[in-house]
Amino acid sequence: MRGFFTCAADIAWVFRVGGVRQLERNLTHVFASEMRRSHGSVDNRELRRRVRHCSRQGMRSYFAYFCEAMTVGARSEQQLRARIRGTGSGFDSIVRDARQGVSSLIAMGHQGNWDYAGYWARLEVAPVVTVAERLANDELLHTFVDIRERLGMRILLTGQHDLTGRLRNVLLDSTVVVPLLADRDLSRHGVFVHAFDSVIRVARGPAALAYDTGNPLYVVNLYREKLSGRREEQAGVPYGYVCEISGPIDVHAFHDMPRQEALHAISQAWVDLWAQGIAAHPQDWHMLQPLFWEDLDHSRLQDADEPCSRMADNSPGQ
Numbered sequence: 084m085r086g087f088f089t090c091a092a093d094i095a096w097v098f099r100v101g102g103v104r105q106l107e108r109n110l111t112h113v114f115a116s117e118m119r120r121s122h123g124s125v126d127n128r129e130l131r132r133r134v135r136h137c138s139r140q141g142m143r144s145y146f147a148y149f150c151e152a153m154t155v156g157a158r159s160e161q162q163l164r165a166r167i168r169g170t171g172s173g174f175d176s177i178v179r180d181a182r183q184g185v186s187s188l189i190a191m192g193h194q195g196n197w198d199y200a201g202y203w204a205r206l207e208v209a210p211v212v213t214v215a216e217r218l219a220n221d222e223l224l225h226t227f228v229d230i231r232e233r234l235g236m237r238i239l240l241t242g243q244h245d246l247t248g249r250l251r252n253v254l255l256d257s258t259v260v261v262p263l264l265a266d267r268d269l270s271r272h273g274v275f276v277h278a279f280d281s282v283i284r285v286a287r288g289p290a291a292l293a294y295d296t297g298n299p300l301y302v303v304n305l306y307r308e309k310l311s312g313r314r315e316e317q318a319g320v321p322y323g324y325v326c327e328i329s330g331p332i333d334v335h336a337f338h339d340m341p342r343q344e345a346l347h348a349i350s351q352a353w354v355d356l357w358a359q360g361i362a363a364h365p366q367d368w369h370m371l372q373p374l375f376w377e378d379l380d381h382s383r384l385q386d387a388d389e390p391c392s393r394m395a396d397n398s399p400g401q
Contacts, residue, residue, distance in 0.1 A: 102371030165317035192266030195305025299331035304360025
């Protein structure tokens, strides 16, 4: 089955369908920003080469995620454990927090296999409560919720009454990990921040919950790695995932600010950490939708006022 998904990914990449063009636009921001930072300018020919090469890897990674999601029920605990490991500057801290009865928040993006990350966190850190987007297709929604519940996660759905309040209560009433996919939120609730010499709009949930509860906020980047030896044998596949944990962000340092300013500052802080991980492993970032200011339909954005335009104008890439 893995071979079928790899073939499908390559076909989509060759014909630049299924979000490939948008993925490449997003990757262009990442690579151009890194070129400016390291060389002071952008070599457009080299930029196109890097983006095209990375987009193929990205589509293979994206399709691998769906292959893994569809077959997770057939995997043993040993196989799943062998397929992901934790590391990073925040690894020891988040484990220590859980042992001391402190819940943690995680801000993360559409990178790698976030379902495996939730499974790993449940086994190695604390029970996991997370949020799934309510889809128009009920059958597809139930499929993805079922996958995550099989992995031991408790799932709340967007659109539920007082979702933020429910998450706040969960964080304060028990010891849990709450990972939130937060790298894109174009609604009026989103927060505009700088990333890769541009502006993106991210979910305010991680910042708001951390600010309101005082619980530590971590950042996770997920990327694939080649397995070998006993771990490859146990996993049953040649590739696994690294769950790299950064942080925690000291949210108490922002409590002397007005709330909205604090939420923006906290959001910018976690995005800065997240962006470092994306720059290091762009091939596993599955962002196939418009994200950066230059690619958005500004007429459809809610509350995208003049200050947001000034943020974009003042970005280093402009």
